[in-house]
Amino acid sequence: MLEITHISKTFFPNTPNEVNALRNVNLTLEKETFTAVIGTNGSGKSTLLNAVAGTFELDAGQIRLAGSNITGWPEYKRAKLIGRVFQNPFAGTAAEMSIAENVVLAIHRGQRRSLRTAVTRSLREEVADRVRSLKMGLEDRLDNPIGTLSGGQRQALTLLMATWRKPELLLLDEHTAALDPKSAAKVAELTRDIIKQDKLTALMVTHSMQQAVDLPDRIVMMHKGQIIRDFQGNDKRRVRIPDLLSTFDRVQKKELFDESVAELLYGAYA
Amino acid sequence: MQIHHKTRGDYLFVETEGRLDANWSEHFTDTVMNFVREGHHHLIIDASKMVFLSSAGIRVLLLIFKSIKKVEGRFFIYNATEFVTLTLTTSGFGDWLITALPGDIPGQATSSMQKNYEHFSLESDKGQCLSIHNAWRPWKQVKRSDIKNIKCVDNLFSLGIGSPGMDNTDRGKQFGEFLAAAGHVVYQHPAEESRSDYLIAEQAFIPTMQCIQALTLEGEMANLMRFSPTDEKRFFTLSQIVGTMMAETQMTKAGLVLIGEVEGLVGASLIKSPGALKADSIISYPQIKEWLNFSGERAYARHQAVILGVVSREPVNDEQLLFPLGPDSEYAAHLHAAVFPHQVLQNGRIDLFETLGQFFNGPSPLAVLHLVNDSRPVIGLGESALVRGACWFAPVSDEEVHA
Amino acid sequence: MSLIFGAFTMGLILSLLSLGMLISFRMIRFTDITVDGSITLGAAITAVLITQGWSPWLAALMAFWAGALAGSVTGVLHTRFKIQKILSGILMMTALYSINLRIMGRSNIPMLDTNSFSDGMRALLLKLVNNADRINVMGWQVSLIDAAVLIMMTFITVIVGFLLYRFLLSHFGTALRAAGINDQMIRAQGVDHHGMIVFGLALGNGLVGLSGSFLAQYQGFADVQMGIGMMVWGLASIILGEALIGKNSLGLQIIAVVLGTILFRLLIAIALRWGLNPNDLKLVTSLFVFMALVAPQWFRKLSGNFQRGKGHA
The missing domain is CATH 3.30.1330.80 (Hypothetical protein, similar to alpha- acetolactate decarboxylase; domain 2)
Incomplete structure (x- = not known):
């Protein structure tokens, strides 16, 4: 489904701020699987997601999605195949426009925009029906500007919008991080339900280890622009938060492991 | 909450002043369990200035009690205020309450606390x-x-x-x-x-x-x-x-x-x-x-x-x-x-x-x-x-x- | 009362400019200075074509396309070459000054005794009032030609406003509006937001060019200087209209812009009548826009102070 091969990206090359955000990353997602990416700050997890979304050009490597080589596609063209939810609840919707108008934009994601009236009566009914499933009472507020909703409501709606038209790939960029704990839990639950019901292929960046353990089928761990661990199948089923923590711990220890430590241990393993 | 301690024979005497409630229970546990780690397994909690005891407080008392019970430690609550006495007796922990200090424990090697080895x-x-x-x-x-x-x-x-x-x-x-x-x-x-x-x-x-x-x-x-x-x-x-x-x-x-x-x-x-x-x-x-x-x-x-x-x-x-x-x-x-x-x-x-x-x-x-x-x-x-x-x-x- | 009548007519003609700016300033949120050049461009092309015997309507259409072309160049400068919005507009406006001179061949083309878009209506009116050269409108004597222009402009404005309204409510128009509010969101929905900016500027400046065409036909000349300050006037009109009618819905917003433009022309006419030096007009307009932009902040601050004061007491 998604094949990422040997991708690299350096931001601000040849400057003091040079960041090797992605270093030869390879990742393949199978159809109808849900993968979480976790990692420390600056590990490149969001960069990986943005590389797939197409917000910047890669230095090297290739990305294939649903049989197409999308490496050179601009961000808006990739949107034909990809649904996205952002970390910031304000990023995924147009605040001053109504709920119905926002949804109508998402219904035609990646399609030609005609000159027919966008928000028709029959469309309003369709929108009301689906929005009712969120149980947030939004179906009665279809004409209210989306900016009047709470962060949790906006994020739930963005999620619904991103998946309204079944995407080949759903990208979730820490989409519960900016919410209060109660809304975050609700959006996480909704995420799991939608992905399960619609049999979506999803890639989620998360800061929450609990979420990484609870929601997806697979956990990919990143550190300094590389994938350092990949829990799949049986490995994933038994993994718990302490395992994730100690994997990070071990990576950090590996970084402190210098030649003097090697010298010392040669003495103890002689 | 204020906690002071002193050794009294085989016992460690822990004076607690203030409220033992959800806010203070963690601090209280940490402090007392540190005494336990250092080898003080017989505790007397002086509750004469403990003005309030909530269920969260009882929970940590029970936690400490259980961990020292395993090593045959002793646990008492001394001179409890009326409120604390009432709370503990109604919760079924009246056994902990004492009004007179217990004597030394027979067969106890008192020396262990003063020597390193x-x-x-x-x-x-x-x-x-x-x-x-x-x-x-x-x-x-x-x-x-x-x-x-x-x-x-x-x-x-x-x-x-x-x-x-x-x-x-x-x-x-x-x-x-x-x-x-x-x-x-x-x-x-x-x-x-x-x-x-x-x-x-x-x-x-x-x-x-x-x-x-x-x-x-x-x-x-x-x-x-x-x-x-x-x-x-x-x-x-x-x-x-x-x-x-x-x-x-x-x-x-x-x-x-x-x-x-x-x-x-x-x-x-x-x-x-x-x-x-x-x-x-x-x-x-x-x-x-x-x-x-x-x-x-x-x-x-x-x-x-x-x-x-x-x-x-x-x-x-x-x-x-x-x-x-x-x-x-x-x-x-x-x-x-x-x-x-x-x-x-x-x-x-x-x-x-x-x-x-x-x-x-x-x-x-x-x-x-x-x-x-x-x-x-x-x-x-x-x-x-x-x-x-x-x-x-x-x-x-x-x-x-x-x- | 020809003063009020003239202001009305002028307001209707310039409301096309304001509607164009509604798209660029309010919908795609692009501070577009091209306007000063593209209104002149519309007038220049119209003047040249009509004096060469083109039909006024065809000339107006060409003015629209010319304006659209100018607008899209500004859009490409910004989106493709990453030049700041303001600077893209300034570059295009400056370039248009020379282009307009080239088109006209001199700095002013008079259009005396040439065809005009109001000719048909004038003929119709002539028939209706039995060849009198003035008609009575609510007790005022108005020249036939002024009445014809006013009627035609009312029609045109209503049609343009309605089409614009339908357009903005369409799938395409909704995407255009969203592109101005949240470009990240609209890209994620598969819309090329750079394309939307170019399109929005093209449509906006096309309307400005159209406005220029009608202006030239009404005034009877095209002048290379006529565009100076038009953007600020348009902005003042939009602000005035929004302040009076609000922008709660797209329909209201369009009506607000048209009425705002007319009202603004009326205010200017009255100020001139009361002896305002025409040379000070642009300074006064700028002050007005400045006030309109700053006043909301002042009010907020004032009410903030007031509330703090209450807190102390």
Whole structure:
């Protein structure tokens, strides 16, 4: 489904701020699987997601999605195949426009925009029906500007919008991080339900280890622009938060492991 | 909330002033459990100034009560205010309440709190037989002939690199550090990052380790040395403990099992099984990072460790798998530590088998480390140290080396 | 009362400019200075074509396309070459000054006795009032030609406003509006937001060009200087309309812009009648826009102080 091969990206090359955000990353997602990416700050997890979304050009490597080589596609063209939810609840919707108008934009994601009236009566009914499933009472507020909703409501709606038209790939960029704990839990639950019901292929960046353990089928761990661990199948089923923590711990220890430590241990393993 | 404490005979007298509620219960637990860790197992909580006690407060009192009950500690609440008395009696904890101070506890070794070390001679005075199996040397390919099966029976103490099980399948993949003390085995699977595996001998089941390196001691432990902190001396390094016990008993080489509360452990462990070596190799930096994990800090403070090994006054000896014990120490040693979550260790003369049983029936072990003296200048972490504990040991009277 | 009548007519003509700016300033949120050049461009092309005998309607259409072309160049400068919005507009406006001179061949083209878009209506009116040269509108005597222009402009404005309204409510128009509010969101919905900016500027400046065409036909000349300050006037009109009618819905917003433009022309006419020096007009307009932009902040601050004051008491 998604094949990422040997991708690299350096931001601000040849400057003091040079960041090797992605270093030869390879990742393949199978159809109808849900993968979480976790990692420390600056590990490149969001960069990986943005590389797939197409917000910047890669230095090297290739990305294939649903049989197409999308490496050179601009961000808006990739949107034909990809649904996205952002970390910031304000990023995924147009605040001053109504709920119905926002949804109508998402219904035609990646399609030609005609000159027919966008928000028709029959469309309003369709929108009301689906929005009712969120149980947030939004179906009665279809004409209210989306900016009047709470962060949790906006994020739930963005999620619904991103998946309204079944995407080949759903990208979730820490989409519960900016919410209060109660809304975050609700959006996480909704995420799991939608992905399960619609049999979506999803890639989620998360800061929450609990979420990484609870929601997806697979956990990919990143550190300094590389994938350092990949829990799949049986490995994933038994993994718990302490395992994730100690994997990070071990990576950090590996970084402190210098030649003097090697010298010392040669003495103890002689 | 204010907490003051003073020793009163065999008891530690803890004055609490203020409210013991959800806000303060954590602070209260931490403070009191620190006293317990230092060896104060008989507590009197002076509640004459405790103005309020909530259910959260009762919960932590019960928690403290339970943990010291395990080590036969005593727990009283003295001169409680009317409110506290009412709360406790209606909750069914009226038994804790006293209005008169209890006398000294009969048969209690009161001296233990004032001395750093206390030595007990146990019945057995036989020496132990040490056999050293060092067929595999880093970083050679493991041959089938390198593997020695060790049955971990009751009078056997062993440590080294091995893999549990008796079958020959798949074993090449999982050699890791282990220690076996009187039928209790803790083994570190090299690929496992947050827990260790363990096996306990029970009736017909005797755990077997397939070892490529092992130091094995057979026989009884003849001595017990207790060590506990005082205001002047807060913790004990391994070379201090070993130095004291060897000097007191005038031994030159000994096997030991040490159970105690960790101040900090420094050590390493395999994270890739030597069985994965495809050929005899020289693993240099940085490849070594893929094979060994180094604690990188003084790790596992406030945890409990079971340390097992051999110490010797003879010089460092690769053949016998003995390495420097500590800075300026005249001893060489090979020690493995199994790390457990904290449990309270009883004071005084205690039995090795019972104590091991208590540990292995509690929460699972977290790691096995090969303890290392980090002697690097300036950045070195030093050697491992314990706050309080018990060390069983016996002289090595007979030894054999199998290459 | 020809003053009020003239202001009305002028307001209707310039409301096309304001509607164009509604798209660029309010919908795609692009501070577009091209306007000053593209209104002149529309007038220049119209003047040249009509004096060469083109039909006024065809000339107006060409003015629309010319404006659209200018607008899209500004859009490409910004989106493709990453030049700041303001600077892209300034570059295009400056370039248009020379282009307009080239088109006209001189700085002013008079259009006396030429065809105009109001000719048909004038003929119709002539028939209706039996060849009198003035008609009575609510007790005022108005020249026939002024009445014809006013009627035609009312029609045109209503039609343009309605089409614009339908357009903005369409799928395409909704995407255009969203592109101005949240470009990240609209890209994620598969819309090329750069394309939307270019399109929005093209449509906006096309309307401005159209406005220029009608202006030239009404005034009877095209002048290379006529565009100076038009953007600020348009902005003032939009602000005035929004302040009076609000922008709660797209329909209201469009009506607000048209009425705002007319009202603004009326205010100017009245100010001139009361003796305002025409040379000061642009300064006064700028002050007005400045006030309109700053006043909301002041009010907020004032009410903030007031509330703090209450807190103390």
